[in-house]
Amino acid sequence: TQLLEQSPQFLSIQEGENLTVYCNSSSVFSSLQWYRQEPGEGPVLLVTVVTGGEVKKLKRLTFQFGDARKDSSLHITAAQPGDTGLYLCAGAGGSNYKLTFGKGTLLTVNP
Amino acid sequence: DADVTQTPRNRITKTGKRIMLECSQTKGHDRMYWYRQDPGLGLRLIYYSFDVKDINKGEISDGYSVSRQAQAKFSLSLESAIPNQTALYFCATSDSVRGGEKLFFGSGTQLSVL
Numbered sequence: 001t002q003l004l005e006q007s008p009q010f011l012s013i014q015e016g017e018n019l020t021v022y023c024n025s026s027s028v029f030s031s032l033q034w035y036r037q038e039p040g041e042g043p044v045l046l047v048t049v050v051t052g053g054e055v056k057k058l059k060r061l062t063f064q065f066g067d068a069r070k071d072s073s074l075h076i077t078a079a080q081p082g083d084t085g086l087y088l089c090a091g092a093g094g095s096n097y098k099l100t101f102g103k104g105t106l107l108t109v110n111p
Numbered sequence: 112d113a114d115v116t117q118t119p120r121n122r123i124t125k126t127g128k129r130i131m132l133e134c135s136q137t138k139g140h141d142r143m144y145w146y147r148q149d150p151g152l153g154l155r156l157i158y159y160s161f162d163v164k165d166i167n168k169g170e171i172s173d174g175y176s177v178s179r180q181a182q183a184k185f186s187l188s189l190e191s192a193i194p195n196q197t198a199l200y201f202c203a204t205s206d207s208v209r210g211g212e213k214l215f216f217g218s219g220t221q222l223s224v225l
Contacts, residue, residue: 033213033214035214040218040219041216041218041219042115042201042203042216042217042218042219043154043201043214043216044216045213045214045215048213088153088154090154090214092212098156098159098169099156099212099214101153101154101155102153103151103152103153104153
């Protein structure tokens with residue numbers, strides 16, 4: 001069974017601060033996805049990273065896939081209250097349709 | 112209108128009752144999924160379907176059944192609900208992209224079993 005560990009589990013910061021959340025595994029994934037879930041809604045896909053070492057940017061969000069494709073990070077610059085939500089990573093193994101989800105990082109950005 | 116619609120949004124039921132959660136989609140995707148989300152446990156796959164005649168168990172299928180009535184409809188049933196099935200349930204569809212499936216989730220059904 002492939003497991004994804006996310007850290008920290010909870011993060012509360014002030015508007016304007018930077019933060020990084022992590023997604024780690026002992027397994028190799030063919031790709032890794034990051035989702036954001038807001039209260040009362042389903043998760044929404046932010047990005048998919050495929051190549052080891054790949055870096056993708058989405059406005060103030062920077063996603064990196066580890067060289068060995070076992071881990072990933074999400075860095076947010078100058079966090080805003082609108083960034084508040086549950087951030088989930090999900091890895092695709094040999095069968096790409098069966099994603100393994102991490103337990104999530106609950107981020108609160110205070111005004 | 113939402114692309115993936117789940118009904119009901121909230122449901123309270125009693126132990127032993129049979130209930131059905133429904134999902135419909137307008138995205139035209141062939142693949143549909145049911146997940147449950149529990150605090151501290153993340154999202155876990157219950158069942159998935161790649162087309163109308165295809166049904167597959169996920170990692171936690173015991174106590175659940177599904178029906179794919181049409182390409183756009185995928186329902187989840189709890190034959191005899193028990194309290195530990197209290198959870199937030201999500202339906203999702205997917206579009207195959209490079210590196211895996213891109214999942215589109217509904218807004219969820221909060222189920223409470225008393």
